[in-house]
Amino acid sequence: MTIRWQSAVALGTAVAATVIALPQATTNPPRTDVQVSVQPEQLSVVGLPCLPGNLTLTMTNTGTEDRYADLTLDPSGPLQLSRELFSSWLPAVDPDQPVSAPVDVRVPRDTQPGNYSMELEVDKSKLTVPVTVNPLPSKGPGSNVALGEQASASSTHGNFALCGAVDGDNDTEHWDTLTGWNDGTRAVFPDNYDVALAAPTTINRVELYTLDSKQYPAPTNGLRDWDVQVRKGTGDWQTVSQVRGNTLGHVTSTFDPVEADAVRILCLAGNGNTYSRIVELEVYGS
Numbered sequence: 001m002t003i004r005w006q007s008a009v010a011l012g013t014a015v016a017a018t019v020i021a022l023p024q025a026t027t028n029p030p031r032t033d034v035q036v037s038v039q040p041e042q043l044s045v046v047g048l049p050c051l052p053g054n055l056t057l058t059m060t061n062t063g064t065e066d067r068y069a070d071l072t073l074d075p076s077g078p079l080q081l082s083r084e085l086f087s088s089w090l091p092a093v094d095p096d097q098p099v100s101a102p103v104d105v106r107v108p109r110d111t112q113p114g115n116y117s118m119e120l121e122v123d124k125s126k127l128t129v130p131v132t133v134n135p136l137p138s139k140g141p142g143s144n145v146a147l148g149e150q151a152s153a154s155s156t157h158g159n160f161a162l163c164g165a166v167d168g169d170n171d172t173e174h175w176d177t178l179t180g181w182n183d184g185t186r187a188v189f190p191d192n193y194d195v196a197l198a199a200p201t202t203i204n205r206v207e208l209y210t211l212d213s214k215q216y217p218a219p220t221n222g223l224r225d226w227d228v229q230v231r232k233g234t235g236d237w238q239t240v241s242q243v244r245g246n247t248l249g250h251v252t253s254t255f256d257p258v259e260a261d262a263v264r265i266l267c268l269a270g271n272g273n274t275y276s277r278i279v280e281l282e283v284y285g286s
């Protein structure tokens with residue numbers, strides 16, 4: 001009997017404490033010792049699968065205690081994010097030590113151009129990032145039909161971006177900013193880099209830009225031997241051009257017009273026998 005009576009008292013105390021605590025919790029101001037920033041502050045994207053908009057998220061602990069923080073990202077409408085959570089340990093140090101993470105923003109090809117937004121939240125404090133969806137670039141005669149289309153590869157080196165070789169930047173001096181593809185299997189060949197076209201397209205020319213910067217010239221770092229292949233409706237790959245012994249940064253391959261739904265660079269050897277490196281792959285029709 002005595003034991004039951006004590007339990008009842010303990011339970012009653014706990015309930016009472018909870019009831020009192022609730023109003024306090026809801027009136028506590030949010031912690032504001034984590035500063036959030038995003039670069040750029042607003043973003044423009046198009047509905048191409050391999051041309052994401054890139055944001056850099058940064059959290060800084062401006063308080064006096066080490067802590068974890070969760071930055072949540074809430075996209076509106078058609079926006080697709082490579083992450084919707086950025087969690088990090090944030091030491092309280094002087095000077096402040098910012099911690100950053102990238103996020104890719106994509107939209108489907110059929111997205112209505114217009115203005116959208118995403119909301120970032122830490123500790124109940126919010127930041128809105130405006131995102132403008134622009135119309136798809138024209139891919140009429142004479143334009144590069146590989147631009148921003150879905151790339152895939154046998155492997156990709158961890159420091160490099162798969163989509164870097166279809167991002168529209170063919171300047172080899174930009175290699176350090178990851179605007180190129182580098183395979184992930186050193187001294188092992190073959191490798192392949194593929195681009196799926198938006199629709200079956202009649203093509204007759206491929207422009208390949210391999211690594212050829214002042215610091216990393218093509219004769220020691222560029223792609224040496226490769227086949228240009230096209231995929232036809234049957235799913236079979238057909239070689240339409242071969243390049244051997246290359247030491248240049250930019251190589252044009254022309255071939256008889258062929259309808260293809262994908263293009264592959266079958267990398268057979270690299271100068272220096274290290275990696276397959278493509279700064280940009282461009283595909284054109286007649």
Ligand SMILES: [Ca+2]
Nearest residue numbers: 164169179279
């Ligand atoms: Ca590029």
